[in-house]
Amino acid sequence: MRIYDFYFAPNPRKLRVYLAEKGLSIPIVQVDLTKGETRTPEFLTKNPMGSLPVLELDDGSCLTESLAIIEYFEELHPEPPMIGTDPMERARVRELERLAEMSVFNRIARVFFNTSPVFAGSQQIPEAAEQALAGLPNALRILDERVGDHTFVAGERPTIADCTLYAAFEHAKLANVELDPSCGNLMRWYENFQTRPSSKA
Ligand SMILES: N[C@@H](CCC(=O)N[C@@H](CS)C(=O)NCC(=O)O)C(=O)O
Structure with missing residues (x-):
């Protein structure tokens, strides 16, 4: 493998x-x-x-x-569980993971693809980057509220939603996308997650 x-x-x-x-x-x-x-x-x-x-x-x-x-x-490898442990918890984790990917991760990826010199040889559309960027603040605000005062995106233990959101935030650095510092819950979550050994993987 x-x-x-x-x-x-x-x-x-x-x-x-x-x-x-x-x-x-x-x-x-x-x-x-x-x-x-x-x-x-x-x-x-x-x-x-x-x-x-x-x-x-x-x-x-x-x-x-x-x-x-x-x-x-x-x-x-069901342990430790990273997609919840009962039907509702599993649905919530998946809901938040989808939210992180569809509304945050994909927007940042679109900005990167359409602006980075790495993809200069591809058909870059600056308007697509602008459109993706325009929707980001609202998406971050929604996620910020959902994270609330939890330690992790979906509660008190790490899940696949953290993996997706962390990858998105790291990619934001490469894409030169500024994450709204007023999203205090997300900023606190990001700072915490960076102390985990997995963040260096
Ligand atoms: N939906 C796919 C997306 C994979 C994807 O777009 N990967 C990017 C890197 S993050 C890639 O390989 N892009 C190069 C390309 O598509 O040519 C997944 O989740 O695995």
């Missing part, structure tokens, strides 16, 4: 943070997407979408989509 990863990319980071929180160590292969290494015929046989991360299993089959990979590991 191995994971194809690119250190600076947010979806691979989400997976690495999750694995570190679970205490799972899986061999990692770096694939530099800035050098076109995800577009080689060999890599495209592993993931025709040409994206990272990819989990290659011992039989050579591959799983793509970071969340599907995370759910696969969660089923193999």
Whole structure:
């Protein structure tokens, strides 16, 4: 089993943070997407979408989509639980994880894609970055209220929602996106999460 990863990319980071929180160590292969290494015929046989991360299993089959990979590991290793422990808690964790990805992570990723010199060779649309950025403050405010005074995004223990939000906030640095400092709950959460060993994964 191995994971194809690119250190600076947010979806691979989400997976690495999750694995570190679970205490799972899986061999990692770096694939530099800035050098076109995800577009080689060999890599495209592993993931025709040409994206990272990819989990290659011992039989050579591959799983793509970071969340599907995370759910696969969660089923193999239920402890410590990172998607809740009863139906309602599991639904809440997934709800917050989706909120973090759809409304925050994806906006930051869109800003990065449409403005960074890394993707200068792709069809960048500055208006798409502006549109993504315009919706970010409201998304952050909503999430800030949901986090409230909890230690973690979905309560008092780390979940997959923390992994997604942490990867998004780290990516915001690369994308030159300023996170609204008035979102005090999120700022406190971010500062706390950075003290966890998983944040260095
Ligand atoms: N929905 C996919 C998104 C994967 C994705 O977009 N990965 C980015 C890195 S964060 C990538 O590989 N981009 C390069 C490309 O698509 O060419 C997932 O969650 O795994």
